[in-house]
Amino acid sequence: xQYFVVFLTLFLAVHSQRVFTGDQVLRIxxxxxxxxxxxxxxxKEQEMELDFWIHPVSVDLPVDIHVPSVHLQxxxxxxxxxxxxxxxxxxxxxxxxxxxxxxxxxxxxxxxSSKSLNFGAYHDLYTIYNxxxxxxxxYPNLVSKEHxxxxxxxxxxxxxxxxxxxxxxxxxxxxxxxxxxEWVSSATAxxxxxxxxxxxxxxxSLTSLLNKMDIYLMIVTNPDGYVYTHTSDRMWxxxxxxxxxxxxxxxxxxxxxxxxxxxxxxxxxxxSDSYHGPYAxxxxxxxxxxxxxxxxxxxxxxxxxxxxxxxxMYPYGYTCTNVPDQAELDSVGRSAVNxxxxxxxxxxxxxxxxxxxxxxSGGSIDWSYDIGIKYSFAxxxxxxxxxxxxxxxxxxxxxxxxxWLALKHIMEHVxxxxx
Amino acid sequence: xxxxxxxxxxxxxxxxxxxTPAASPSVPGQEDIQAAMPVEELDPSxxxxxRAAKVAEHFINTRYGSPFAWFGSSGVKKAGLEVRAKLxxxxxxxxxxxxxxxxxxxxxxxxxxERKPPQVxxxxxxxxxxxxxxEEEDLYQRLRNATSLLSGSDIPNSVGHIDPEMAPFxxxxxxxxxxxxxxxxxxxxxxxxxxxxxxxQMETKDAQLMFxxxxxxxxxxxxxxxxxxxxxxxxxxxxxxVLEAEWDPKCRSCERAHLTVTTxxxxxxxxxxxxxxx
Numbered sequence: 035x036q037y038f039v040v041f042l043t044l045f046l047a048v049h050s051q052r053v054f055t056g057d058q059v060l061r062i063x064x065x066x067x068x069x070x071x072x073x074x075x076x077x078k079e080q081e082m083e084l085d086f087w088i089h090p091v092s093v094d095l096p097v098d099i100h101v102p103s104v105h106l107q108x109x110x111x112x113x114x115x116x117x118x119x120x121x122x123x124x125x126x127x128x129x130x131x132x133x134x135x136x137x138x139x140x141x142x143x144x145x146x147s148s149k150s151l152n153f154g155a156y157h158d159l160y161t162i163y164n165x166x167x168x169x170x171x172x173y174p175n176l177v178s179k180e181h182x183x184x185x186x187x188x189x190x191x192x193x194x195x196x197x198x199x200x201x202x203x204x205x206x207x208x209x210x211x212x213x214x215x216e217w218v219s220s221a222t223a224x225x226x227x228x229x230x231x232x233x234x235x236x237x238x239s240l241t242s243l244l245n246k247m248d249i250y251l252m253i254v255t256n257p258d259g260y261v262y263t264h265t266s267d268r269m270w271x272x273x274x275x276x277x278x279x280x281x282x283x284x285x286x287x288x289x290x291x292x293x294x295x296x297x298x299x300x301x302x303x304x305x306s307d308s309y310h311g312p313y314a315x316x317x318x319x320x321x322x323x324x325x326x327x328x329x330x331x332x333x334x335x336x337x338x339x340x341x342x343x344x345x346x347m348y349p350y351g352y353t354c355t356n357v358p359d360q361a362e363l364d365s366v367g368r369s370a371v372n373x374x375x376x377x378x379x380x381x382x383x384x385x386x387x388x389x390x391x392x393x394x395s396g397g398s399i400d401w402s403y404d405i406g407i408k409y410s411f412a413x414x415x416x417x418x419x420x421x422x423x424x425x426x427x428x429x430x431x432x433x434x435x436x437x438w439l440a441l442k443h444i445m446e447h448v449x450x451x452x453x
Numbered sequence: 454x455x456x457x458x459x460x461x462x463x464x465x466x467x468x469x470x471x472x473t474p475a476a477s478p479s480v481p482g483q484e485d486i487q488a489a490m491p492v493e494e495l496d497p498s499x500x501x502x503x504r505a506a507k508v509a510e511h512f513i514n515t516r517y518g519s520p521f522a523w524f525g526s527s528g529v530k531k532a533g534l535e536v537r538a539k540l541x542x543x544x545x546x547x548x549x550x551x552x553x554x555x556x557x558x559x560x561x562x563x564x565x566x567e568r569k570p571p572q573v574x575x576x577x578x579x580x581x582x583x584x585x586x587x588e589e590e591d592l593y594q595r596l597r598n599a600t601s602l603l604s605g606s607d608i609p610n611s612v613g614h615i616d617p618e619m620a621p622f623x624x625x626x627x628x629x630x631x632x633x634x635x636x637x638x639x640x641x642x643x644x645x646x647x648x649x650x651x652x653x654q655m656e657t658k659d660a661q662l663m664f665x666x667x668x669x670x671x672x673x674x675x676x677x678x679x680x681x682x683x684x685x686x687x688x689x690x691x692x693x694x695v696l697e698a699e700w701d702p703k704c705r706s707c708e709r710a711h712l713t714v715t716t717x718x719x720x721x722x723x724x725x726x727x728x729x730x731x
Binding site: 155156217263264268269271282286301305306307308343383384385389390391392418419420421422423424425426427428429 | 611
């Protein structure tokens with residue numbers, strides 16, 4: 035049935051003037067050979083422009099006839115006079131065709147939207163969230179979206195899960211956009227989500243990785259702040275929580291983790307851009323991630339993406355003491371950066387947070403490392419200060435492409451070094 | 454001519470003279486390096502080297518920056534520090550991606566008194582020879598002959614876009630900011646110009662063009678955004694000069710938010726706002 039409608043639609047597409055308003059499709063149940071012969075005579079009748087969808091062949095099969103509206107009356111009377119029973123299968127062909135067209139158009143738009151989001155542009159929260167849904171729709175066997183909680187202002191926090199099945203598989207966590215003004219971080223994550231979805235099944239390394247492990251990617255980790263950078267202050271960094279007793283809002287979400295909380299490199303002043311908050315995990319955005327990671331229990335890597343400075347760092351920030359896994363993390367970091375540089379020559383520095391950039395307490399990758407997630411890394415993407423947070427959109431795809439090489443290297447190492 | 458220099462590959466050679474302050478530094482030759490006293494070798498990718506390099510960058514911009522030449526920084530090769538950092542670096546003019554040759558600089562942080570801005574001395578083998586005089590003269594004449602005063606805003610915009618005609622004023626803002634950033638730098642800061650909120654050309658009677666700039670600086674160490682108002686002058690002959698500079702705190706009652714808890718930042722930052730020539 036559908037076949038004929040599709041055929042008709044194609045026919046329509048080619049001969050686009052023809053409209054089928056009021057046309058009907060009649061289903062005839064021939065009861066005798068005589069009926070068949072009468073119907074076969076009808077077939078030869080050219081005047082009535084009858085369009086047989088199923089030809090009169092035997093009494094065992096129905097006969098479907100598309101009858102132009104202008105001839106409907108005549109045909110029905112003819113069938114009645116010959117006692118040939120029939121029913122109206124399609125009451126108005128044009129309406130059916132239009133519905134079909136609309137459905138196909140909707141699907142085309144849906145398809146278009148996930149394939150053709152402009153990855154070389156910055157998008158607002160709404161657009162990113164819609165696109166995440168379209169990615170899930172397009173790759174339902176690989177990508178799903180999980181709601182891990184609400185923000186201070188009641189925005190949903192979503193993480194994309196890339197999984198080929200299994201249960202409680204070891205997993206890799208990647209978060210972007212925890213600092214609102216670092217737009218290229220979330221833009222890179224969008225591109226990366228698409229890259230993972232499209233490369234699965236084609237890139238052997240990624241495919242083998244996803245056959246063993248899951249990847250969780252949080253594209254906007256601070257939705258309240260991100261929205262605020264679009265509506266009010268492009269340079270906003272923190273969350274948007276209200277600080278009791280202060281006219282200044284927000285907590286630095288990367289000083290709010292339970293790792294040396296309140297120590298050097300974080301401010302106790304609510305007005306500061308590095309305010310650590312009243313206590314560790316006071317920020318619901320941080321708490322949601324903490325809860326998720328802890329209840330999942332199988333994360334082997336935790337990677338946080340920031341901008342700017344062109345750095346790849348590992349713990350600690352809260353102290354300049356080396357972590358026990360310093361040598362391995364440093365080695366992985368250096369090879370990852372070599373891979374990154376191979377694309378456009380972009381120079382990155384590698385080292386622990388405390389020595390490379392500054393001592394900073396309450397950071398996410400310090401927390402993740404201290405709860406046993408060995409492969410904890412933080413990226414600071416392009417550039418080194420010329421544009422800073424206002425990185426031109428034209429650099430999004432180059433940044434994401436080169437960063438992917440580093441991410442892939444780290445993930446491959448995690449895959450090959452189970453613990 | 455004035456240019457904007459971009460520090461790319463930095464090669465620090467440590468040369469420590471703790472007892473005698475360096476006279477005028479020359480481009481160190483082999484004999485200087487061999488005569489150096491043992492000092493604390495710095496990892497070139499660690500922040501002390503990065504921050505010192507940033508200060509050198511600001512210094513170079515104050516001396517050689519212009520609307521058509523603006524310096525950034527990258528790539529430290531080797532570093533050493535005691536009281537002063539000595540750096541060797543390759544320099545690049547950013548707007549043209551032009552190699553400027555080898556430079557050496559000495560950055561002295563006054564640890565005892567952080568209100569004193571760092572002292573920088575710098576020489577380059579090739580001199581800062583970027584031929585921008587034609588463009589500078591062209592811009593200067595266009596502005597002097599214009600019937601209305603020029604202004605602009607939101608540079609770069611949220612998505613990093615800059616109109617080509619605004620680019621020289623972006624560079625000019627960056628160069629002028631370097632005066633402030635040089636003065637405000639210490640071992641616990643890493644300053645960049647983040648955004649030009651707006652700029653307005655002012656009336657002048659003399660040969661200098663004058664502009665009022667509202668600028669945002671970003672300190673990577675404290676992560677603070679610092680609002681500064683600058684009054685600056687420029688002409689091809691006179692170069693870039695900052696006439697007045699005023700820090701505009703986030704909010705009157707929360708001035709102290711500007712402080713960080715990292716070592717070294719002192720309370721004097723909230724008292725900035727003087728009108729001295731830089």
